[in-house]
Amino acid sequence: MQKAAREKSRCDHVLLISTLLLLAIGLVMVYSASSHLAYNRTGDPYFFLKRQIMFCVAGLGVMLVARYTPREIYGKAAWPLLVVSLLLLVAVLIPGLGHRVGGAVRWLKLGAFSFQPSELAKFSLAVFFSYSMANKGEEIRSFSRGLMPLLLVTGVFGGLLLAQPDMGTAVMIGAWSFVLLFVGGARILHLGGLVAVSLPFLLWVIKSEPYRVKRFLAFLNPWDDPTGIGFQIIHSFLAVGSGGLWGVGLGASKEKLHYLPEPHTDFVFSILAEETGLLGVAVVVSLFAFLIWRGIRISLSARDLYGSYLAFAITLWIGLQVLVNMGVVLGLLPTKGLTLPLLSYGGSSMLITLLSIGVLLNISANR
Numbered sequence: 001m002q003k004a005a006r007e008k009s010r011c012d013h014v015l016l017i018s019t020l021l022l023l024a025i026g027l028v029m030v031y032s033a034s035s036h037l038a039y040n041r042t043g044d045p046y047f048f049l050k051r052q053i054m055f056c057v058a059g060l061g062v063m064l065v066a067r068y069t070p071r072e073i074y075g076k077a078a079w080p081l082l083v084v085s086l087l088l089l090v091a092v093l094i095p096g097l098g099h100r101v102g103g104a105v106r107w108l109k110l111g112a113f114s115f116q117p118s119e120l121a122k123f124s125l126a127v128f129f130s131y132s133m134a135n136k137g138e139e140i141r142s143f144s145r146g147l148m149p150l151l152l153v154t155g156v157f158g159g160l161l162l163a164q165p166d167m168g169t170a171v172m173i174g175a176w177s178f179v180l181l182f183v184g185g186a187r188i189l190h191l192g193g194l195v196a197v198s199l200p201f202l203l204w205v206i207k208s209e210p211y212r213v214k215r216f217l218a219f220l221n222p223w224d225d226p227t228g229i230g231f232q233i234i235h236s237f238l239a240v241g242s243g244g245l246w247g248v249g250l251g252a253s254k255e256k257l258h259y260l261p262e263p264h265t266d267f268v269f270s271i272l273a274e275e276t277g278l279l280g281v282a283v284v285v286s287l288f289a290f291l292i293w294r295g296i297r298i299s300l301s302a303r304d305l306y307g308s309y310l311a312f313a314i315t316l317w318i319g320l321q322v323l324v325n326m327g328v329v330l331g332l333l334p335t336k337g338l339t340l341p342l343l344s345y346g347g348s349s350m351l352i353t354l355l356s357i358g359v360l361l362n363i364s365a366n367r
Contacts, residue, residue, distance in 0.1 A: 034264035059354030066358025088117035130309035168336030247277030
């Protein structure tokens with residue numbers, strides 16, 4: 001009884017507090033970034049805020065369930081989760097089932113809400129890869145028996161994401177898989193060959209669609225087309241630069257007034273920088289740094305190899321998405337439609353991120 005009580009109370013409280021603080025900041029920024037847009041679209045300036053609060057409450061409930069679910073269940077669910085995610089990604093591409101927004105079919109419509117299967121796919125791949133690598137052990141050094149099956153899974157998921165099209169998530173999953181396989185003990189020679197094959201394919205994917213080429217050129221020099229493809233990133237620069245040290249004040253952003261499209265989703269970090277300045281940016285970056293540090297610490301102190309891999313896989317995924325989103329906002333990476341975890345508006349991302357953090361808390365309580 002006493003041992004069980006100690007295990008319930010010894011989860012990583014720094015990780016939990018960092019998560020709750022980021023959620024609170026996210027709610028403030030979603031309202032600030034979306035109130036004008038929401039009023040013009042619906043007549044209710046609180047429209048997106050109300051929905052985001054619902055997503056947060058549901059996500060915290062999922063996080064709580066994940067925290068107290070026996071860890072063995074995650075291993076047993078590895079294959080079912082993978083199959084369900086695969087079927088949902090296929091369902092998105094079926095006419096009449098997939099919901100098209102802005103030229104991409106990435107959502108399944110569920111009444112008044114939409115669900116993005118690619119978010120579940122990230123979690124499913126984390127569980128599956130961790131379970132497989134822990135079971136393979138030294139066999140991961142074998143290309144045919146260890147590496148190839150995992151590469152095939154990554155390739156199938158990446159291909160379905162490219163078909164939506166969602167190149168940003170596909171590339172991120174590829175990079176995530178590479179790092180995870182390296183940590184799992186795959187041979188450098190095999191991974192080097194994988195990079196050599198992947199880079200030409202990536203260039204072909206970019207060149208195959210004119211809009212991708214334009215995005216890449218806009219990344220190199222957005223001022224070549226300031227009213228076209230470079231418009232979004234230029235106004236992100238203006239938002240970040242306008243913030244200065246202290247910011248222009250909460251609610252006082254100008255770039256959210258029809259300059260930055262959907263400022264409450266992919267570019268919420270731009271509005272944060274504009275309204276709270278370098279000080280607010282430093283606080284948010286520090287909280288994410290705490291979250292990632294604690295995730296790595298949980299991975300290193302896990303009681304078994306599966307828990308260690310799973311904690312690292314989740315932490316790596318969240319960390320990569322944070323870096324990519326901030327990199328896009330600051331013009332360090334080409335524009336991609338990836339949300340900022342815990343801050344951006346969106347139900348699918350919020351639910352899966354909080355589910356994953358619940359798993360991290362679970363592993364931390366059983367070190």
